[in-house]
Amino acid sequence: MNGTKSDYSFNESIILQHVGRTKIANPDSVNLSFGFPAPDLLPIEALNHAASAALIRDNVDALHYTGGKGPELVKRWMLQRLRKFGIEADEDCYLAVYGANQGIELAARVLLNPGETVWVEASTYFNALHMFRYAGAEIEGFPVDHDGLDVDRVESALKQAVQSGGALPKFIYVMPNFQNPTGASMPLERRRRLAELAKYYNIFILEDDAYGELRFEGAHLPSVYSFAPERVIYLGTFSKTLGPGLRLGSVIAPNEVIRRMRCLTLDSPPSPVTQEILGWLLYNYDYDAQIERLNSRYRARRDAMTDAVRSEFGDAAAYTRPEGGFFLWLAFPRETDAGQLHRLAEDRGVSVVPGNPFYAAGGNSPFIRLCFSYCGESEIKRGVKLLGQAYFEHLNKL
Ligand SMILES: Cc1ncc(COP(=O)(O)O)c(C=O)c1O
Missing domain, CATH: 3.40.640.10 (Type I PLP-dependent aspartate aminotransferase-like (Major domain))
Structure with a gap:
C-alpha cells in the first residue's frame, strides 16, 4: 500500500517537463506518452455538419x-x-x-x-x-x-x-x-x-x-x-x-x-x-460505426505494440495485454530507474511516461506507460525500438 506523503512537486514537474520536452525540444519525437485519440479518427466532418445544422435548428x-x-x-x-x-x-x-x-x-x-x-x-x-x-x-x-x-x-x-x-x-x-x-x-x-x-x-x-x-x-x-x-x-x-x-x-x-x-x-x-x-x-450519425472504427484501429495498434515489446525486450518487461483502452504498462526489474529511462528515451526521440506520477506515494516505480492510440503501427514499432535502445543503455549505467 502507498502512504500519502508523496513528493507531489516532483510528480508535477515530471509531467510538465515531459510535456515541454516532447513538444518543444523534439518535434519529431514518437509520442507514446499521453493518451490522445488517433487524430484522423476524430469525426471532424460530421461535427462540422452537425454544428451548422444544430445552430440553424436552435437558432x-x-x-x-x-x-x-x-x-x-x-x-x-x-x-x-x-x-x-x-x-x-x-x-x-x-x-x-x-x-x-x-x-x-x-x-x-x-x-x-x-x-x-x-x-x-x-x-x-x-x-x-x-x-x-x-x-x-x-x-x-x-x-x-x-x-x-x-x-x-x-x-x-x-x-x-x-x-x-x-x-x-x-x-x-x-x-x-x-x-x-x-x-x-x-x-x-x-x-x-x-x-x-x-x-x-x-x-x-x-x-x-x-x-x-x-x-x-x-x-x-x-x-x-x-x-x-x-x-x-x-x-x-x-x-x-x-x-x-x-x-x-x-x-x-x-x-x-x-x-x-x-x-x-x-x-x-x-x-x-x-x-x-x-x-x-x-x-x-452512426456512433456505433465510429466505435467500431476506433476499436478496429486501436486493436491493430495494441497488437503492433505488444509484438514490438516482445521482440525488443523479451522477458525484461512484463505487461498485462489490455482488452481495450489506450495503454500498455511495462513492468521492469525492480532496480530499473524509470525516471532515468524516460529521459534516455526522450533523448533518443520517443516520449513515454515513467511510473511514479501514477502512485500516491511517488518514489521510484520501475514502470513505463505507453499509449498505443495516437501513433500508427510503424511509428509504434520505431518508438518501442528506441525505448529498447534506451533501456539497454540504462542497464549499462546501473
Ligand atoms: C481514467 C481517466 N479519467 C478521466 C480522464 C479525463 O477525461 P475527460 O477528458 O473527459 O475529462 C482521462 C483522460 O486521460 C482518464 O484517463
Whole structure:
C-alpha cells in the first residue's frame, strides 16, 4: 500500500517537463506518452455538419446560457446508451460535466473534507490523485493485478479498519475497464463484490469509465454502478470517442449527490453550444460505426505494440495485454530507474511516461506507460525500438 506523503512537486514537474520536452525540444519525437485519440479518427466532418445544422435548428437559443434542445437531447441519448453497461438511471441522477475530470473534481468537493481518506488503485490516473490531494484527502493505494483492483485486499482493509476503529474511506476511486495506466480490467465477480462492499460498509465507489466503449475483444461487462446504484458515482466522457476538446462528459449518481454537485457548479452547465452540436450529431450519425472504427484501429495498434515489446525486450518487461483502452504498462526489474529511462528515451526521440506520477506515494516505480492510440503501427514499432535502445543503455549505467 502507498502512504500519502508523496513528493507531489516532483510528480508535477515530471509531467510538465515531459510535456515541454516532447513538444518543444523534439518535434519529431514518437509520442507514446499521453493518451490522445488517433487524430484522423476524430469525426471532424460530421461535427462540422452537425454544428451548422444544430445552430440553424436552435437558432439563437443555442447561444443562451441554458442553450436550446441540445442539453436535453444529449441527456436522453446518454441515459439510453448507458444501458449497454447495465446502467438504468432516472433523469435526476444525471449531470452533464466538462469531461470526466470535472466529475472527479466534483465528487472530491462534494464528498471529501480535508483529512478524510480516499482509497485508490496503485497505480492510478494522476489527475485524480491531483484532485484528491487538492481536496486535502489522505490517499491510500491498493494493488492492481491482471484483473484490476485487488478486491480481497480492499475487503480485508475494510474489516481491519472497522475492528481497529480506523477511518473508512469516503470513497474508492476505481477504473474497472482498461485502467489508466495498467490497461487491466475487472472481471464481473470483482465488480459485484466491490459493489457489495460499498453497500455493506456504506461507502461510495467513484467509478471512472473513460475508456469503457473502447473494448477490442470480449463482451462488455456490467458497471459496478449496475450492482449498487445507491453507492456508486459513475463517470462517462466523449473525450475518447469523439474528441477531448468537446469537454463533455456525464455523471450518474444518486440524486442527493447530483443535487450537491449541481449546487457547486452554480447551475453553469458545460457549453450549451457543444451540447447543441452533440444533440444533433448523436441522433444523426452512426456512433456505433465510429466505435467500431476506433476499436478496429486501436486493436491493430495494441497488437503492433505488444509484438514490438516482445521482440525488443523479451522477458525484461512484463505487461498485462489490455482488452481495450489506450495503454500498455511495462513492468521492469525492480532496480530499473524509470525516471532515468524516460529521459534516455526522450533523448533518443520517443516520449513515454515513467511510473511514479501514477502512485500516491511517488518514489521510484520501475514502470513505463505507453499509449498505443495516437501513433500508427510503424511509428509504434520505431518508438518501442528506441525505448529498447534506451533501456539497454540504462542497464549499462546501473
Ligand atoms: C481514467 C481517466 N479519467 C478521466 C480522464 C479525463 O477525461 P475527460 O477528458 O473527459 O475529462 C482521462 C483522460 O486521460 C482518464 O484517463
